[in-house]
Amino acid sequence: MSDIAPSSQRAVASRAIFCAHCVAESTDRTPGAISTTNGIGRKFYGNAMPCPECGSVIRTLWWCFIEAPVIPLGSYRYKTLEPETYGFLGPRQQFYSRRLPDLHWQQIWPTWAIGTVAAVLAVCAIIAFGGRR
Numbered sequence: 158m159s160d161i162a163p164s165s166q167r168a169v170a171s172r173a174i175f176c177a178h179c180v181a182e183s184t185d186r187t188p189g190a191i192s193t194t195n196g197i198g199r200k201f202y203g204n205a206m207p208c209p210e211c212g213s214v215i216r217t218l219w220w221c222f223i224e225a226p227v228i229p230l231g232s233y234r235y236k237t238l239e240p241e242t243y244g245f246l247g248p249r250q251q252f253y254s255r256r257l258p259d260l261h262w263q264q265i266w267p268t269w270a271i272g273t274v275a276a277v278l279a280v281c282a283i284i285a286f287g288g289r290r
């Protein structure tokens with residue numbers, strides 16, 4: 158529906174958040190607003206290669222269906238500003254992310270495997286419960 162506006166101001170700000178090394182290995186592209194509705198939408202998964210300088214990690218942005226990662230959209234250098242809070246419709250997570258030029262396949266394969274198994278189980282459960290009606 159709405160396309161992802163290049164939030165260049167945010168990208169420039171992120172250069173100060175990440176260390177020079179992380180800025181150098183990534184691009185100024187940011188993922189825009191991340192939101193999921195009923196488990197369908199874009200979501201970050203993974204946690205790889207923590208940076209010793211600025212503490213950022215590599216996370217991959219996925220298009221998700223019922224919380225299961227389906228399509229890898231891009232890998233990012235990702236840094237949370239506040240401690241992550243989890244809650245039902247909880248506060249929005251404050252984070253900065255900078256897109257890496259390539260997908261981080263080392264992270265994507267296991268995420269995909271786990272996500273696919275979870276999705277298959279979810280679909281089986283839906284069919285099983287649906288069939289009993």
Ligand SMILES: [Zn+2]
Pocket residue numbers: 175176177178179208209210211212213
């Ligand atoms: Zn760094």
